[in-house]
Amino acid sequence: MSTQSLELVPGMLTTRAEVATAYGGSRFSGIEVSKKTNMIFIYSDPEAGEEYGYTFDGLAEPDEQGPLYLYTGEGKEDQELTKGNASLHRAREDGRPIHLFVADGVVVNEATGRKTGTKQQRYLGQMMLDEVQPFEMRRAVGPSGERHVIVFRFRPDSAARYPAVFQARDGVRAASKTEQVTLEVEPTSVMEARFAASVQVETEAHHTNETVAKITGGLSTVVRREGELTTAYKDFLVERGHTVKRFQITVAGVAGALMTDLYDVTDNVLYEAKGAARRTDVRLAIGQLLDYRRHIETPPGLRLAVLLPSEPGDDLRDLLQRENIALVTRTADGFAGFPVGI
Missing domain, CATH: 2.30.280.10 (SRA-YDG)
Known part of the structure; x- marks a missing residue:
């Protein structure tokens, strides 16, 4: 043939x-x-x-x-x-x-x-x-x-030559039970794909700040602010002796897995990072944190925090305070805000 x-x-x-x-x-x-x-x-x-x-x-x-x-x-x-x-x-x-x-x-x-x-x-x-x-x-x-x-x-x-064709049954299958797995954040680049023999895996390593992606409207520059911010803050915490992990959560009856950003084991803080400090980003981060919190088990006193590349407006800061969600932002010298304490 x-x-x-x-x-x-x-x-x-x-x-x-x-x-x-x-x-x-x-x-x-x-x-x-x-x-x-x-x-x-x-x-x-x-x-x-x-x-x-x-x-x-x-x-x-x-x-x-x-x-x-x-x-x-x-x-x-x-x-x-x-x-x-x-x-x-x-x-x-x-x-x-x-x-x-x-x-x-x-x-x-x-x-x-x-x-x-x-x-x-x-x-x-x-x-x-x-x-x-x-x-x-x-x-x-x-x-x-x-x-x-x-x-x-x-x-x-x-x-x-031809557009892809998917059918409804091609979707990721729903999980049969709810499960939480703690994943290690290793210092070695994930691109080297060398992992310890345990249940812990690395988060994605972001060594470049931007890349080019083909999206609707043609070639556009996709700035990887969120990934780069997450990696930088993870390194910031690790340098100060903190243990940093993340969670992989499968929920019964839901297709796919939920992947959190960073979990600071040392200070018992769950972070959600966003690449911009806009209202849409902050509101999305709040919703994600509240959703994750329902499905994870941590020691008592878990704090929720949003990680942003810059200071949001006063109204958004007030929104976070009312929801008892901490705020950490990037500065010229590192990071500031609770629970960083700088």
């Missing part, structure tokens, strides 16, 4: 064997790199992946940049940016288009009408990794116990 006889059109049903025959690559890994065509084929199977703790896969709630599809990387132990994961992470740099498939039923024998053991693959479309945050680290539980997994963040590729 030649590539011309298997045109990849979003919504079509095919099999891994047909794709491999036409475009190259093997038929067994979730991440298949074809040397024949320089393409990467991603196969998502949320139902089968659940056995290995792959509970994050699927279409997440869209954000300001549009649709977002999550995909757990490969590796039965703590996952690193090696092998298929590394190829996927370097796809843009290497000029390799990414094609995403999801398992959708099994092939039926046309002669007998009986189901075979071959899974059908529904083609969702050509993807690209999110340019602002290509992946994040999560904690998952599989047959070998707790481990760290890489959850890639896909966006439909605007350069694709």
Whole structure:
């Protein structure tokens, strides 16, 4: 079969064997790199992946940049940016288009009408990794116990010949129970993907203040103020001897996981960071903190705090005070406000 006889059109049903025959690559890994065509084929199977703790896969709630599809990387132990994961992470740099498939039923024998053991693959479309945050680290539980997994963040590729096509059932599955996991904030860059053998994982490291992302309206500069602010404040606390973590929260009946920003274990403070001090940002931070607090267990006396890059207006400061939420802002010399005490 030649590539011309298997045109990849979003919504079509095919099999891994047909794709491999036409475009190259093997038929067994979730991440298949074809040397024949320089393409990467991603196969998502949320139902089968659940056995290995792959509970994050699927279409997440869209954000300001549009649709977002999550995909757990490969590796039965703590996952690193090696092998298929590394190829996927370097796809843009290497000029390799990414094609995403999801398992959708099994092939039926046309002669007998009986189901075979071959899974059908529904083609969702050509993807690209999110340019602002290509992946994040999560904690998952599989047959070998707790481990760290890489959850890639896909966006439909605007350069694709056909637009991506998603169906309602492609969404991330709802959690069966509510669970809280404390995640370590390690000083080593997450991009090096070296993790300790425990349930603790790193937050995303933000080494650049801005990047270019393709969003509605064309190429725009996306300033990574929030991520850079979070990293800077984490370093500020760690330098002063504080233990800093974050929470991963799964809520029964809700798809996906909630990820907090910073939790200062030493002072028992939960922070929500925002990249601007506008009213919309402050109000969103308040709502997120109140939502997180319902689902986490900490020692008595937990304080909530908003972390901002600059001072908000007097009315917003009053709003935070009325809600008993502390405020920390960045200054030329570091950070100021409760509970920093500077």
